[in-house]
Amino acid sequence: MISLAGRDILHSWGKFVLTGLGLGLLIGVTFTMAGVYRGMVDDAKVLLNNSGADLWVVQKDTLGPYAESSSIRDDVYRGILGMPGVAQAANVTYLTMQIRKGGTDVRAMVVGVVAGEPGEPAYLIAGRRVTRSHYEAVADVSAGFALGDSIRIRRHEYTVVGLTRRMVSSGGDPMVFIPLKDAQDAQFLKDNDAIVNERTRTAVNPALNRPGVPGLLDAIEASQTSNHNVNAVLVRVAEGRSPEAVAQDIRRWKHVQAFTREQMENILIAKLIATASKQIGMFLVILTIVSAAIVAFIIYTMTLGKIREIAVLKLIGTHNRTIASMIVQQALGLGLIGFAVGKVAATVWAPAFPRYVLLLPADAVTGFVIVMLVCVLASTLAIRAAITVDPATAIGG
């Protein structure tokens, strides 16, 4: 038995392939959209993974350090280190700022970490880890820095000694890792003019500059320029201990908030990128409807284009079912080409996006099923047109 659908496709295969190609690009856009959402979620997970922490200890009653600002004293970690079940605890600071690089600015999240402790990037793609306790940086490759580059954060020049990949904040800003003490300074260090003005302000305050107490002014100025705050303490739990139990202990006795990995993931995904993902979800729905409509119109016009041939088929007594299956087969074929082109296209252009686009195989399978379903649904319009055609049309009636 010959396949009428196959025959017809072969008859005008160029047109068919080109149509499939166009449809494929549209499907590629849809896949990319889903990939952008997956990428955002995955970025959040990578952010948590790479910090290497089991617990995040932050200021009480905050959802910090990513979703909300949090500030705790930098000696809190010592108390936490003494809690049972805590293997490692380290201070960490996060600050999103503009970093000067040559003549331009790069928006980046500056992370202050203690070498060898949680918070350091888990892996590098080039260079080495920070070995000096000051003025060295490990930067994410998406910030556009290269090894040996000199970057300026506030007053100091830092040398880029290592590169990471996919170390971005929840907002997509590349991370730059610098030693903790430098980061603490950078968070609170003002420019020189501001410091000089502040000193003058303090000096003219008669309560702070008292003639009878010679050293007071110096002491006050020194205390104004130092910073002993960090944003969070990252905790690694000892082997075999439940992070939740340790977190409960810390919450109860240290009067700070402690989040486990699951809670943190929930905060990042449910709170931080919730609106963005809804936005993308809405876009996905609209794209699916638009794709379905386009497939329907294409199949419909293709069917109308050979309405005479169909009338002839009907004239020679072909079953309606045969005609319908022919149209469905063509629609599925179109969908198949579209899916393949879309998947390839999405993969090809995904790396060009500024933020990570993650194309999951599971998403591809779901996409395939949806494409096929949409094609079947879209062909109903054409089937209706073909079935209701008057066989007399074949002889010009």
Place this chain on the structure above:
Amino acid sequence: MRRSFALPRQVWFAVVGGALLLALAWVALRSGPLAPIQVTVTQVVTGEVSPALFGIGTVEAQRAYLIGPTTAGRVRRVLVDVGDTVTAGQLLAEMEPVDLDTRVASSLAAASRGQSLVAAAEAQERDARSRQTLATTEARRAVDLGQAGVISQSAVDTARQAQQSADAQVAAAEAALAGARRDLARLDADISGSQQQRGNIRLSAPVDGVVTSRAAEPGSTVIAGQAVIKLEDPGSLWISVRLDQGRSAGLRAGLPATITRRSDPLTHLQGRVVRVEPTSDAVTEERIAKVAIDRLPEGITTGEMAEVTLSLPSIRNALIVPNASLRHRGAQPGVWVHADGQLRFVPVKTGVEGLDGLVQILDGLKAGDEVVVYSDRDLTDGARISVVPVLRGADK
């Protein structure tokens, strides 16, 4: 001509379909989560690790002098200015004497009056002695006459009593003279006391040095102990270096140091650690060391920031890996060993680390092992990898 290219449509269609399928398969396996993870590997080698400590510090004067009055007062004049070189003993400033000069005059007058009193006491003593001589003679004569029965016993007793009284007066006059002399000594001491006080308001340099601050101008009132002039010994400049406690193993006096000043980053000065402070900073968790500069450069100033690298003795014949190859599994550091195309996480014990990023491995690896240095993604057991010389995007 055209016909010769007209392959059957089926063939064309099959070619396009096949290409599409191949592309799809390539895409599914080479990108996304199923793609192999690009890694670079290196061999564990035996070599030399040159550990070093790195800290930042400020230039300070080892000996700085705050020169001010010992009592509250007003500054009369200041003779030196910032930057002046002074010698030991040189007068730098003077406080207002207020009543000190009149106090000296008063004690001088009191002393001369004391001298007069001594002279008077001496005269009184002489007077008493002459009376004593007379009384003694008369008493002896009365005794002789009494024995001869010429005068009554009563007259003899009176003469004896007169002699004893004259003796007592001599003793009194001697005591008064000694008292007057001691008084004079006290008044003399008063003179030198008020003169010393007068001298104390002259602020002079205790050592040779350079004036770094002129903290009070003539006419201003300063309290006891407040500095009027600050001096520094320019030869005693050193660097107070702060080193992270966590990275200060091996810090000791005598370590050679390379110093780079922020004001002159191209010049590297040599020096050495002369003292490790016995107390560390508990708040900043830093240790403090003093580093002397071998040859002080021109124009070095206190308060300047300097980066100091302290070289520790290097360790030879150590197993070394780049620090980028160290990963953590939980709290356990280790490396991914690549053998027979498979990855295996091997826990290691690390030793010292050089500033160039090489880490000594004490336990867990042997020379010749192949370890993963860089990777495109986080590695897991059984992950598919492809070994490349340089990671994509890392070679810019």
